[in-house]
Amino acid sequence: xxxxxxxxxxxxxxxxxxxxxxxxxxxxxxxxxxxxxxxxxxxxxxxxxxxxxxxxxxxxxxxx
Numbered sequence: 001x002x003x004x005x006x007x008x009x010x011x012x013x014x015x016x017x018x019x020x021x022x023x024x025x026x027x028x029x030x031x032x033x034x035x036x037x038x039x040x041x042x043x044x045x046x047x048x049x050x051x052x053x054x055x056x057x058x059x060x061x062x063x064x
Contacts, residue, residue: 005033010040 007030009023027035041049055062 003033004036005030006036006038008038008040011043014039014041015043 007027012019013023014020023039027037040046
């Protein structure tokens with residue numbers, strides 16, 4: 001069986017274009033290990049996603 005790694009990147013690892021480029025380079029260096037990549041929400045986005053989910057669950061379609 002071929003080697004495989006799981007990598008998780010979150011928050012500041014995807015906060016801007018430079019960070020995403022670093023993430024890309026890290027993953028590319030490990031392609032021979034067949035990486036599975038898990039990416040969290042971008043930095044400072046999680047609260048907005050949680051608020052949107054809460055409003056949607058209540059049927060609220062406003063901008064919040």
